[in-house]
Amino acid sequence: MAVSTDFLRSLPYLANLAADDVERVRRDILELSFDKDEFVLLEGEPCRGLYVVKSGRIRIFKSSPEGREHVLLVAGAGESFNDVPVFDDGPNPASGTALEPSVVYLIPKKTALALVADCPAALGIIRVFAARLRRLATVVSDLSFRSVVSRIAKLLLEMAVAEQAGTPIPRLTQDEMAARVGSVRDVVGRALRTLEKAGAIEIRGQRLVVTQPQKLLMLVEDYDKSRMP
Amino acid sequence: MVMKASGGEHRARCCVAIPEIDTSKCISCGNCVEECPVGIVTLVDGKAVITNPEACSYCTECESFCPSAAIRCPIEIVLGAPES
Ligand code: SF4
Numbered sequence: 026m027a028v029s030t031d032f033l034r035s036l037p038y039l040a041n042l043a044a045d046d047v048e049r050v051r052r053d054i055l056e057l058s059f060d061k062d063e064f065v066l067l068e069g070e071p072c073r074g075l076y077v078v079k080s081g082r083i084r085i086f087k088s089s090p091e092g093r094e095h096v097l098l099v100a101g102a103g104e105s106f107n108d109v110p111v112f113d114d115g116p117n118p119a120s121g122t123a124l125e126p127s128v129v130y131l132i133p134k135k136t137a138l139a140l141v142a143d144c145p146a147a148l149g150i151i152r153v154f155a156a157r158l159r160r161l162a163t164v165v166s167d168l169s170f171r172s173v174v175s176r177i178a179k180l181l182l183e184m185a186v187a188e189q190a191g192t193p194i195p196r197l198t199q200d201e202m203a204a205r206v207g208s209v210r211d212v213v214g215r216a217l218r219t220l221e222k223a224g225a226i227e228i229r230g231q232r233l234v235v236t237q238p239q240k241l242l243m244l245v246e247d248y249d250k251s252r253m254p
Numbered sequence: 255m256v257m258k259a260s261g262g263e264h265r266a267r268c269c270v271a272i273p274e275i276d277t278s279k280c281i282s283c284g285n286c287v288e289e290c291p292v293g294i295v296t297l298v299d300g301k302a303v304i305t306n307p308e309a310c311s312y313c314t315e316c317e318s319f320c321p322s323a324a325i326r327c328p329i330e331i332v333l334g335a336p337e338s
């Protein structure tokens with residue numbers, strides 16, 4: 026079904042366009058449908074264009090090399106995503122999956138760029154801003170993961186006990202750890218693997234052994250220092 | 255042989271740890287059966303049961319896919335020397 030001009034005009038990107046330009050977008054726009062959990066776009070792939078949600082919800086997230094995910098945005102009806110690579114010419118900075126059956130409009134990159142083609146100054150400025158946004162998204166996702174690693178390190182330092190007859194041994198599930206540090210199970214699992222890789226803990230079956238408490242302490246202190254003004 | 259894991263009553267604490275299953279919370283969805291990488295969870299009378307505790311690697315996959323928190327894989331947090 027063709028997209029309505031009114032819908033296009035309701036989008037902040039297109040609100041001030043001349044009728045001709047809106048018509049060009051209307052002609053070029055693609056309507057795509059996705060099932061729940063289906064990928065809409067993949068991080069690192071070439072950019073196809075700018076997406077706008079018609080209905081449903083799209084979860085936009087970044088993945089780190091270790092496989093951790095950080096949700097940047099849940100885009101609902103009328104919201105756009107994948108704006109950055111349209112303008113900085115890089116690959117998709119994040120992946121997107123449908124949280125529910127969703128319909129999404131794709132404004133091809135060429136069409137979106139054509140809207141600013143006759144104003145090179147604006148295009149230059151947008152490029153710089155887009156590149157900065159791309160970098161910030163990476164910084165935010167790094168920082169938020171580091172804060173979970175640091176909070177888990179603190180929790181383990183507080184809880185770990187030496188095994189002695191009569192000393193009760195604290196037991197927590199990963200969900201319970203997540204609740205204590207204000208995170209989710211998935212991220213806690215990755216934080217534990219990070220601590221294990223750093224040589225601070227060893228996970229042996231049901232047992233988490235803090236082998237290098239001073240390494241945990243260092244992680245906590247480094248993170249605290251990095252937050253000082 | 256089928257061993258019930260509920261309450262951990264069959265668990266020798268020093269040797270094999272297996273997830274704890276609260277059968278009263280189990281809604282028979284079968285997620286744990288499907289997700290266990292070593293295939294040792296089955297449904298008996300509509301309740302999850304671990305059939306071969308020795309094979310459990312305590313990977314916690316069953317816990318992560320249980321929608322009703324019927325399976326728990328608590329982790330003991332201790333201080334100790336590196337293994338190697
Ligand atoms: S902890 Fe892993 S191996 Fe053990 S029963 Fe659960 S899924 Fe299977």
Ligand code: SF4
Nearest residue numbers: 280281283284286320
């Ligand atoms: S995943 Fe949980 S609720 Fe589903 S069958 Fe297993 S124990 Fe029962």
